[in-house]
Structures are given as structure tokens and as C-alpha cells.
Amino acid sequence: MRARAVDADEPVYGAWLTTASHELLGALAASEIDYIGIDCQHGMATEAEAARMIAAGPATAARLVRVSANRTDLIGKVADGGADGIIIPAVNSAAEARHAVEAVRFPPEGVRSFGAMAKFLPREPAQMQLHALVLPMIETLAGLDAVEDILAVPGVDGIYVGPADLGIALGLGPRQFPPTAQLLEPLQRIVTAGRAAGKIVGVHAGSELFAAQYTLLGFRLITLGIERSFVQTGVTSVLAKARGSAAAGADGASNGVHAATSPY
Numbered sequence: 001m002r003a004r005a006v007d008a009d010e011p012v013y014g015a016w017l018t019t020a021s022h023e024l025l026g027a028l029a030a031s032e033i034d035y036i037g038i039d040c041q042h043g044m045a046t047e048a049e050a051a052r053m054i055a056a057g058p059a060t061a062a063r064l065v066r067v068s069a070n071r072t073d074l075i076g077k078v079a080d081g082g083a084d085g086i087i088i089p090a091v092n093s094a095a096e097a098r099h100a101v102e103a104v105r106f107p108p109e110g111v112r113s114f115g116a117m118a119k120f121l122p123r124e125p126a127q128m129q130l131h132a133l134v135l136p137m138i139e140t141l142a143g144l145d146a147v148e149d150i151l152a153v154p155g156v157d158g159i160y161v162g163p164a165d166l167g168i169a170l171g172l173g174p175r176q177f178p179p180t181a182q183l184l185e186p187l188q189r190i191v192t193a194g195r196a197a198g199k200i201v202g203v204h205a206g207s208e209l210f211a212a213q214y215t216l217l218g219f220r221l222i223t224l225g226i227e228r229s230f231v232q233t234g235v236t237s238v239l240a241k242a243r244g245s246a247a248a249g250a251d252g253a254s255n256g257v258h259a260a261t262s263p264y
Contacts, residue, residue, distance in 0.1 A: 002133065002157070004034075005200045005220040013211065014064070016204070016226040018043030022053055024227050029059035037064045037223055040074075041089050047074045051081025055118040058082070064133070070096055072111060075103035079132050082118030087160050091136035094149040100136060101155035105129045109155075133157040135202060138190055139165035147190055151197040158200025158221070161190055177206035178213055191218035 004010045012034035017025060028036050038050045043066075045053075050065045064085035065078040075086055088100045102110035106125040114125060122128050136150055137143070139162035143150065151159060163176035163183065172182050179187060187203075194201035195218055202221030205214050207229070214222050 002200065005158075005202075006198060009220065011211070011215050011220050011222055013208075014221070014223045015230060016043075016223050018045070018226050018228075020045035020049035020053065021227075022056065025053050025063075026059075028227065028230075029061045029063075031061070033061050035062040035064055035084070035221075037066060037087065039066050040078075041066050041068045047077045050083070051078050051117060053081075054078070054083055055081045058120045064135070066137075070100055072099075072103040075100060076112050079104045079112065079129075080116045080118070080121075082116070082121050083132050085133035085135055085157075087135045087137060089137045089162070090140055090143065090165070091138070091150060092140055092142035093146050094153050097134075097136045097150045097153040097156050101134050101153060104132055104134060105155060133200070135160045135200065137162055139169065141169050144169075144186055144190070147193045148197075151193055151199055156199065158202060159190065159194055160202040160204070160221070161187065161219075162204055163187075163206070164204075178210045184217070187217055194218075 005012050014035040014037055015028050015033050016037045016039055017028065018039050025036060038045055040047050040050055047067055054063045062084040064087055065083045066087040066089065067074045067078060070088045070091065078086055086104065091097050091100065104110065104112055106112050106114065106129055112129065116128060121131055134156050135158050136156060137160050138147055150156060163179055164174035166186065167176040167183055168174050170183065170186065172180055176183055191201050200221050201219050203214050203219045204223045205211055206225065208224045211222050211224060
């Protein structure tokens with residue numbers, strides 16, 4: 001995921017999980033989605049639950065966690081659980097970004113305590129501390145003003161944008177899906193800074209309908225929606241196909257055409 005989003009300059013697409021559900025995590029991970037973001041800030045999962053879900057085993061899709069706050073204990077818990085990336089909300093300065101990095105690094109680089117829960121993590125601290133991406137969120141005026149400094153912090157792998165909160169901070173309101181014209185300039189500044197630093201630039205796009213616009217802006221880690229929207233879209237698609245098939249079958253029968261029989 002890291003290589004595609006930075007070295008290969010290709011977009012990676014993710015789904016947002018807002019519940020502490022092993023079943024939904026497994027269903028999303030079994031798809032072709034590139035990553036799954038478990039939301040402990042606005043979702044219903046705690047950091048402990050997210051760590052437990054991830055520690056159960058590695059998956060084909062990367063598992064990221066948005067922690068509820070920039071706290072050493074919360075960040076350390078999901079890092080010990082084997083999170084492939086940690087998204088930290090409302091990072092306003094380089095100092096706050098360094099705090100997040102220190103939470104995943106062992107002394108002397110950081111303050112993390114050794115106690116990994118996930119069996120698939122390497123046991124050597126030097127390798128273990130590099131497992132999780134560190135992705136501060138840019139969603140405040142202070143964060144926007146400091147974006148270049150935040151990206152320059154060693155150990156920061158990229159940034160992740162929350163358009164709704166950034167829109168509120170700029171006086172534009174939370175309805176930023178798709179982004180309003182007034183938000184485009186701040187978004188472009190963030191992308192330019194991230195790409196100049198050679199780091200990942202991610203965004204909560206809200207829907208697959210806006211993926212192309214964010215890709216054109218330069219974002220490369222793009223969250224397409226939450227699990228509820230995926231379920232609703234899937235059910236809608238299944239029903240449309242079923243009703244279309246039934247209508248075609250009825251029309252064929254009325255014209256003397258035999259419908260295909262089920263093998264069951």
C-alpha cells in the first residue's frame with residue numbers, strides 16, 4: 001500500500017468501518033479493497049476492540065485505525081494490536097506530530113512500551129516500530145498552516161484530510177462531499193506539500209462518486225465510504241439485478257421462451 005501510494009504514484013482505495021465487528025472486517029478484507037480504516041473517533045469501536053480485531057491475524061487488506069485522540073496509550077494499544085497504519089485526528093503542529101511518532105517508537109526515539117499482542121508482528125523493536133504508518137490528520141486552521149512542518153517530522157509517513165472538519169474550520173460548513181470550490185485551494189496546498197515531501201496524502205472522500213476528483217487533485221489514499229454505504233449499495237445492486245432478471249424471465253415466458261432453470 002505504501003509503495004503504490006507513493007513510489008508507484010497509484011491511488012489506493014479504502015473502506016471505513018465504524019463498528020467493532022469481526023464479521024464486517026472479515027467481509028471487507030475478503031474483497032479487493034486496499035485498506036480498511038477502523039474508526040475509534042466517531043465510530044462505535046474502542047482502541048482495545050480495534051486492536052483485538054486486528055491482532056486476530058493478518059489480512060490481504062491493510063488495516064488502519066483512526067484513534068480517538070493523540071494519546072500515547074491509545075496509539076500504543078493499536079500499534080501493539082498490529083495496525084498497519086494509525087490516523088491521528090486534529091494534529092495542529094509539528095510538536096503534536098512528534099508526539100504521535102514517539103508513541104509508536106521505542107526508546108531512545110520514542111516512549112512506547114514493549115508488549116505486542118499481534119503474533120504476526122516482528123519481535124525486534126527496531127522492526128516492530130516501523131510496522132504502522134503514522135498519518136496525522138489535517139482538519140484545522142492550525143494544522144493547515146503547519147502542514148509543511150508536520151510533514152517534515154521524521155517518522156510521519158503522510159497526512160490524512162478530513163474535509164468536513166476542515167470545511168467547518170474555514171467557515172465553509174461540513175458539506176464537502178464533493179468539496180466546495182472554496183475548499184479546493186487548501187486541499188491543493190496540502191497535496192502539494194505532501195507530494196513535495198514524498199509522503200502519502202490521504203482523504204476521506206465520502207463516496208466512490210468523488211474518487212476521480214480527489215485523484216485529479218493528487219490524493220493517493222482515498223476512503224470511499226463507510227460499511228453501511230457499501231451494504232446499502234450492494235443490496236440495491238442485488239435487488240436491481242433480481243428484479244431485472246425476474247422481469248426479463250416474465251417477459252420471456254409470456255413470449256414462449258423457457259427461462260433457465262436453477263441447479264438447486
